[in-house]
Amino acid sequence: MPLQPPSASSRRGPRPKNIILRVLLASTGQTLSAQELVGACTLMGVSDNSARTALVRLRGTGLIDSVERGQYRLGPAATTLADDVARWRSGEARVRHWEGGWLIVHTGxxxxxxxxxxxxxxxxxxxxxxxxxxxxxALRPDNLNDSLDDIRDRLYRLGLDPAAAVFTTTTLDTARAQAAPGLWGRRRLEVGYRHQIETLSRWMDQWPSLEIDQAAREAFELGDAAIRSLVFDPLLPDTLINTQLRAEFTDIALRFDRLGQSIWRQRTLQPERMDNA
Incomplete structure (x- = not known):
């Protein structure tokens, strides 16, 4: 599943396999037709042939499954990360009060x-x-609700070598404890929250004036960027980040995601498209 942190994004257009995977991920377990998936790629500037080639390759790697002729869903090879990506919807519920301890992963x-x-x-x-x-x-504040065993298993499922040591400590030395909070770039994160809140809010106010194809394309691009930011959000405690601002960003991203899916359904079900099916 080729999901990358926000800083790794490219200015080039999205690759067809990424579009297909992200559209299926947004479908929350429902199957989609080849026509819908190819149409999504076409809307994003990908040729029909490239989209259909991507479908074949994704099926060959197990990232998607063909449920019946011309109908697809995420395959077993994508399920683990898909489940993890979906956690962005419940971000604030996944953290607890931070008591000063640290989760440590040693990969040396x-x-x-x-x-x-x-x-x-x-x-x-x-x-x-x-x-x-x-x-x-590597480390992070020990403020996640999951148990250490669950966190360890999750890291291993996502690709961390099981030989890596994963543990917690409350006795980090003074120098490291003082250096650690600067690792996440609080100002950059909070500026990002505010920018995304403003961008998504303004777009939701203005989108009815757009043609449906333009609205669907922009909803995909903006929604994908917001979700990617939340998927990789470090979920820091309130002593290290403005958690109210993060919660506001999560809330508007949820509302934007629902709107984006509604717009895509409108586009798919337009009479002229149904007549050409």
């Missing part, structure tokens, strides 16, 4: 020659909000 003994394994490892750490304090030592 792991090999770095396998680039694919390193990429999966780094993505798993970022998905749980961990940041590298020094080479081979």
């Amino acid at each position: 003994a792991l090999p770095r020659s396998d680039r694919r394994a390193v990429t999966q490892r780094d993505r798993a750490l970022k998905l749980l909000g961990l940041r590298e304090l020094e080479p081979g030592l």
Whole structure:
């Protein structure tokens, strides 16, 4: 599942396999037709042939399944990350009061020659909000509701090598405890929350004036960016971030997501498209 942190996004147009996976992810378990998936790719500037080639390749890798002729859903190879990505909807419910402890992941003994394994490892750490304090030592505030065993299992499922040590501590030395809060860039995160809130709010006010194809395209792009930001949000405690601002961003992203899905359904069900089906 090729989901990358916001900082890794490219100015190039989205790849067809990414569009297909994200549209299926947004369908929350429902099947979609090849026509709908190819149509989504076409709307985003991808050729029909490229979209259909992507469907074949995704099915071959197990990332999507063909439920019946011409109908698709996410496959087993995408299920683990899809479940994790869906957690963005309940972000504030996944954290508890921070008592000052830290979740630690030690990867110093792991090999770095396998680039694919390193990429999966780094993505798993970022998905749980961990940041590298020094080479081979990543950490985050121990404020997640999940038990340590659940967090450890989740990291392993997402691609962290099981040989990595995952543990908590309340006795981080003074120098490291003072350096750690700066790892997440509080100002950058809060500026990002405010920018996304303003952008999504303004678009929701103005979208009825847009043609349906333009509205669907922009809803996909803006919604995808917002969801990606929340998927990789570190869910910091209130001593390290403005949690009220984060909750406001999450709320508007949820409302935007519902609106975006409604717009896509309107576009799909337009009479002229049904007549051409």
